[in-house]
Amino acid sequence: MITRLCVIGVGLIGGSLARALRQAGCVEEVVGCSRNAAHLQRAVELGVIDRFETDPALAVRGADMVFVAVPLGAMRAVFAAIAPALAREAVVTDGGSAKASVVADLNDAVGETPAWFVPGHPIAGIERSGVEASFAALYRDRRVILTPLPETSASAVGKVRRMWEAVGATVNEMSLAHHDEVLAATSHLPHVLAFALVESLARKDEQREIFAYAAGGFRDFTRIASSDPVMWRDICLANGPAILSMIERFEQDVAGLARAIEAGDGDRLLAIFRDAKAARDAFAG
Amino acid sequence: MITRLCVIGVGLIGGSLARALRQAGCVEEVVGCSRNAAHLQRAVELGVIDRFETDPALAVRGADMVFVAVPLGAMRAVFAAIAPALAREAVVTDGGSAKASVVADLNDAVGETPAWFVPGHPIAGIERSGVEASFAALYRDRRVILTPLPETSASAVGKVRRMWEAVGATVNEMSLAHHDEVLAATSHLPHVLAFALVESLARKDEQREIFAYAAGGFRDFTRIASSDPVMWRDICLANGPAILSMIERFEQDVAGLARAIEAGDGDRLLAIFRDAKAARDAFAG
Numbered sequence: 347m348i349t350r351l352c353v354i355g356v357g358l359i360g361g362s363l364a365r366a367l368r369q370a371g372c373v374e375e376v377v378g379c380s381r382n383a384a385h386l387q388r389a390v391e392l393g394v395i396d397r398f399e400t401d402p403a404l405a406v407r408g409a410d411m412v413f414v415a416v417p418l419g420a421m422r423a424v425f426a427a428i429a430p431a432l433a434r435e436a437v438v439t440d441g442g443s444a445k446a447s448v449v450a451d452l453n454d455a456v457g458e459t460p461a462w463f464v465p466g467h468p469i470a471g472i473e474r475s476g477v478e479a480s481f482a483a484l485y486r487d488r489r490v491i492l493t494p495l496p497e498t499s500a501s502a503v504g505k506v507r508r509m510w511e512a513v514g515a516t517v518n519e520m521s522l523a524h525h526d527e528v529l530a531a532t533s534h535l536p537h538v539l540a541f542a543l544v545e546s547l548a549r550k551d552e553q554r555e556i557f558a559y560a561a562g563g564f565r566d567f568t569r570i571a572s573s574d575p576v577m578w579r580d581i582c583l584a585n586g587p588a589i590l591s592m593i594e595r596f597e598q599d600v601a602g603l604a605r606a607i608e609a610g611d612g613d614r615l616l617a618i619f620r621d622a623k624a625a626r627d628a629f630a631g
Numbered sequence: 632m633i634t635r636l637c638v639i640g641v642g643l644i645g646g647s648l649a650r651a652l653r654q655a656g657c658v659e660e661v662v663g664c665s666r667n668a669a670h671l672q673r674a675v676e677l678g679v680i681d682r683f684e685t686d687p688a689l690a691v692r693g694a695d696m697v698f699v700a701v702p703l704g705a706m707r708a709v710f711a712a713i714a715p716a717l718a719r720e721a722v723v724t725d726g727g728s729a730k731a732s733v734v735a736d737l738n739d740a741v742g743e744t745p746a747w748f749v750p751g752h753p754i755a756g757i758e759r760s761g762v763e764a765s766f767a768a769l770y771r772d773r774r775v776i777l778t779p780l781p782e783t784s785a786s787a788v789g790k791v792r793r794m795w796e797a798v799g800a801t802v803n804e805m806s807l808a809h810h811d812e813v814l815a816a817t818s819h820l821p822h823v824l825a826f827a828l829v830e831s832l833a834r835k836d837e838q839r840e841i842f843a844y845a846a847g848g849f850r851d852f853t854r855i856a857s858s859d860p861v862m863w864r865d866i867c868l869a870n871g872p873a874i875l876s877m878i879e880r881f882e883q884d885v886a887g888l889a890r891a892i893e894a895g896d897g898d899r900l901l902a903i904f905r906d907a908k909a910a911r912d913a914f915a916g
Contacts, residue, residue, distance in 0.1 A: 419897075469844055469846045470846060488846070489843065489844055491844065528840075528841055528844050529844070531832055531835070531836075531841055532832070532841055532842070532844055532845040532846075532849050533845075533846065533848065533849060535828070536828065536848065536849055536852040536853070537848065538885075538888060539824060539828070539852075539885070540852060540907075541888075541903060541904050541907040541908075542881065542884050542885050542888050542903070542907075543820070543821065543824070543881060544907040544910050544911045545884065545903050545904075545906050545907040545910065546880060546881055546884040547816055547817070547910070548906060548907065548909075548910035549906075550816070550880070551816075554910065554913070554914065555813075556813055556816055556817055557817070557910070557913075557914035558774065558914075559754055559774055559776065559813050559814070559817055560817040560818075560914065561754045561755060561773070561817075561818065563818065563821065563822065563854070563855040563858070564817050564818060564821055565915060566851045566852070566854045566855065567821040567824075567825060567851070567852055567854075567855055568821075568911055569848070569851045569852075569911075569915075570848040570851065570852055571907045571908060571910075571911040572908055572911045572912055572915070573848075573908070575901055575904035575905045575907075575908055576901065578900075578904050579897050579900040579901045579904060580897075582891075582892045582900050583892070583895055583897055583900070586892045586893065586895070589892060590889055590892055590893060593885060593888075593889050593892075594889075595831060595835070596827065596828060596831055597882065597885065597886075599827050599828075599830065599831040600823075600824070600827050600878060600882065601882075603823060603826075603827050603878075604875055604878050604879075606867075607823075607867045607868070607871050607874060607875055607878075608871065608875060610868055610871070612704075612864050612865075612868055615863075615864040615867050615868070616860055616861065616864045618826060618827070618830050619826050619830075619860035619863050619864060620860045621830050621833060621834075622825075622826040622827075622829040622830040622833070622856045622860075623826075623856060623857055623858070623860055624833075625829050625830065625832070625833035625839065625842070625856075626829050626853055626854075626856040626857045627857055628839070628842075629839065629842035629843075629845065630850060630854075630857070
């Protein structure tokens with residue numbers, strides 16, 4: 347049971363956790379925080395939070411659990427503001443899509459690796475954003491990755507794990523570096539490719555006639571290019587090395603495929619497409 | 632009204648046209664043809680076709696409309712078989728995803744560019760295939776592109792256009808080359824990228840642990856990698872030059888994006904992502 351949850355950044359991710367914990371009966375009070383009071387007032391009206399503060403240091407006062415769900419580019423300033431104001435028993439976790447950069451920002455802001463911070467990442471994004479899009483079932487049957495450090499308190503990890511399990515998620519632990527590599531492969535690279543493809547076509551064809559002939563497959567493939575540009579800029583800056591390494595690997599594989607097309611090598615193409623279909627069908631169940 | 636429709640290749644595309652024309656009351660008799668009699672018997676049981684022949688020359692006898700819906704790699708042999716057996720008034724069209732190669736195969740098989748052939752492409756694929764997946768509404772509100780040549784009979788084009796309009800599609804005409812370029816951009820390139828990405832990840836991670844952390848965005852992005860590998864091999868071989876040109880263009884754009892990530896150029900990344908989101912939201916809206 348959480349006595350007072352403080353959610354910093356009351357959007358889809360933060361708002362959905364608040365809703366879900368409330369629905370599960372696992373939280374007594376929810377305090378929201380962001381820079382926009384009108385936005386926070388809307389969250390109160392929606393029943394997502396009980397009250398709000400626009401100053402993070404005031405917002406975390408007396409909270410036993412703090413969830414930081416701001417864009418990666420805003421993490422450092424939040425950590426600097428809340429660290430001196432945290433209650434003694436407070437546990438802090440976050441929802442950032444890249445973990446090494448969050449820990450670096452925290453260490454930079456606090457001057458050490460604190461025991462009370464549990465780096466976390468709920469793998470549950472959708473293209474919509476904002477508190478209006480939040481809903482209690484967002485994390486049900488989803489995965490949450492925690493990347494605790496040697497300095498992280500085991501009891502803090504346990505509290506964060508139980509919080510996510512209470513809202514229906516499956517929790518896995520892995521290293522920071524492995525998380526950032528896995529997410530670069532399964533999330534960051536596909537988003538970069540989808541943005542790049544749509545932008546490439548839009549620039550090629552000023553009249554955008556080309557999109558009129560795009561069928562369902564193209565819609566699915568490019569849906570993630572509707573995601574929040576600021577969030578994805580921050581992710582690219584925060585997880586640059588892992589993303590660049592995945593891009594390089596992918597470029598080599600596409601170049602290999604292009605060589606097979608150029609050579610008219612039907613057997614090679616068929617082998618690649620069959621392997622891909624088998625892997626896709628297996629993971630999609 | 633079509634008196635006798637002959638569908639060569641009774642799968643999703645051919646089967647759905649037969650079902651739709653029958654539902655619209657626009658066809659009297661449907662004759663199916665493929666190499667597999669058991670498969671054709673199933674199509675009769677499903678009510679998709681009235682009877683069948685496994686020899687294309689027998690199947691087209693007396694048909695006033697012939698729809699060739701076989702993989703691109705099988706077009707040439709079908710054209711060679713049917714050309715001498717067509718009724719005088721017969722109109723032939725096809726459903727191939729690349730048009731220059733179909734016309735080249737036809738010319739090669741027949742020795743000329745016949746007036747009776749209308750190259751066509753219904754933009755309505757889904758990942759499933761086979762006659763069991765066929766349904767009458769597949770072409771409703773979809774686009775069909777016709778790419779008639781100077782030699783093509785205007786009345787043949789009119790008949791094919793009316794057939795597609797009768798099943799709810801919107802028909803556009805364009806040149807062969809423009810069709811192949813547009814489809815390379817909106818369909819062939821995305822499929823190649825999705826296949827390449829999934830195969831790349833599957834090869835990188837033998838245990839496929841990585842896929843466990845793939846969220847909805849990844850599922851959408853890679854759905855088209857579940858498409859039929861043989862069909863896509865044929866498309867890559869048939870539309871190679873246009874696909875290679877799109878891959879090259881795309882590789883340059885991804886390289887530019889990678890440079891922006893490497894340089895930590897947040898403004899450039901944001902501009903690319905914003906343009907892409909605007910274009911995606913506009914066409915999907």
